[in-house]
Amino acid sequence: MDRNFMSGFVACLFSGPECNTEESVISFSTGLIDLHSHSTASDGILSPEALVSRAADYGVSCLALTDHDTLAGLDEARQAASARGMTLVNGIELSVQHEKREFHVLGLWLDTECEALRARVAAQQAARVERAREIGRRLDRAAGLANTYEHTCELAGTDAPGRPLFARYLEQAGRVRNQRHAFNRFLKQGQSAFVATPWCSMKEAIDDIHAAGGTAVLAHPHAYGLTRKKLRHFLGAFKEAGGDGLEVAMPGLTRQQSELLDECWQHFDLQVSAGSDFHSPEQKWLALGRLPPIPSGATPVWEGRLTSMNS
Ligand SMILES: [Zn+2]
Numbered sequence: 001m002d003r004n005f006m007s008g009f010v011a012c013l014f015s016g017p018e019c020n021t022e023e024s025v026i027s028f029s030t031g032l033i034d035l036h037s038h039s040t041a042s043d044g045i046l047s048p049e050a051l052v053s054r055a056a057d058y059g060v061s062c063l064a065l066t067d068h069d070t071l072a073g074l075d076e077a078r079q080a081a082s083a084r085g086m087t088l089v090n091g092i093e094l095s096v097q098h099e100k101r102e103f104h105v106l107g108l109w110l111d112t113e114c115e116a117l118r119a120r121v122a123a124q125q126a127a128r129v130e131r132a133r134e135i136g137r138r139l140d141r142a143a144g145l146a147n148t149y150e151h152t153c154e155l156a157g158t159d160a161p162g163r164p165l166f167a168r169y170l171e172q173a174g175r176v177r178n179q180r181h182a183f184n185r186f187l188k189q190g191q192s193a194f195v196a197t198p199w200c201s202m203k204e205a206i207d208d209i210h211a212a213g214g215t216a217v218l219a220h221p222h223a224y225g226l227t228r229k230k231l232r233h234f235l236g237a238f239k240e241a242g243g244d245g246l247e248v249a250m251p252g253l254t255r256q257q258s259e260l261l262d263e264c265w266q267h268f269d270l271q272v273s274a275g276s277d278f279h280s281p282e283q284k285w286l287a288l289g290r291l292p293p294i295p296s297g298a299t300p301v302w303e304g305r306l307t308s309m310n311s
């Protein structure tokens with residue numbers, strides 16, 4: 001969901017002796033990993049190139065670009081990464097629908113030429129564009145504006161802007177005090193400009209990620225507002241559908257959330273991942289390269305991938 005614009009997480013991943021406290025900076029010669037980030041190819045603020053440069057400046061040596069339902073930023077990011085001596089992991093964050101809720105599944109280490117994946121991305125993009133057009137039409141009426149969709153596209157540099165970008169446009173247009181106000185007044189579920197999108201099923205997303213040789217990871221499991229019981233119910237279905245991993249290493253989790261995620265990866269025998277979900281330098285609470293260690297005993301999603309990443 002676009003809400004992760006407001007709840008970023010960072011992650012690193014080589015836990016070790018320097019990584020013994022929750023917010024420690026890990027300084028391995030291999031550098032840091034961040035397996036969840038966004039660029040202007042979806043709802044991030046930085047271009048793929050600027051994102052990669054910033055990650056390099058923060059000591060990240062392996063970055064996954066995981067834009068929402070698009071692979072469009074990956075070529076630029078890969079070039080920038082090779083110029084900085086970094087490894088780029090081809091990623092995506094697919095929106096899926098499961099029991100009338102939206103969840104986000106990360107695909108990591110993707111073959112971007114995979115036909116099934118490319119067809120999925122095209123279908124998801126078409127759904128995104130149609131949703132954005134409908135949000136624009138509704139905001140025109142509800143906020144007394146004209147051509148909100150077109151203006152937001154211009155601001156966003158994409159024809160499928162997500163809700164945070166509509167919120168920015170509403171703020172710029174002086175219709176709301178700030179972006180939070182935009183969500184509460186117009187954009188969140190139950191308000192006049194909320195539009196649900198017919199995303200693919202969880203199984204379809206996982207199958208396509210696997211077809212592309214990738215690893216399927218449930219993004220920000222704590223951010224869906226699920227009770228412990230409902231999260232476990234969902235994860236049962238995720239595992240059943242072939243899901244591989246759970247994002248667990250993120251700064252800013254409460255002890256209770258960490259404990260629940262710990263319980264979940266163990267119970268469902270899932271690998272673990274970590275990523276900042278970086279969208280914008282304005283996320284002051286989120287610093288690249290500062291992250292909790294992954295839980296001891298867990299299998300990280302990059303195990304077995306590092307060799308090929310470094311070659
Ligand atoms: Zn997300």
Ligand SMILES: [Zn+2]
Nearest residue numbers: 004036093277
């Ligand atoms: Zn994300």
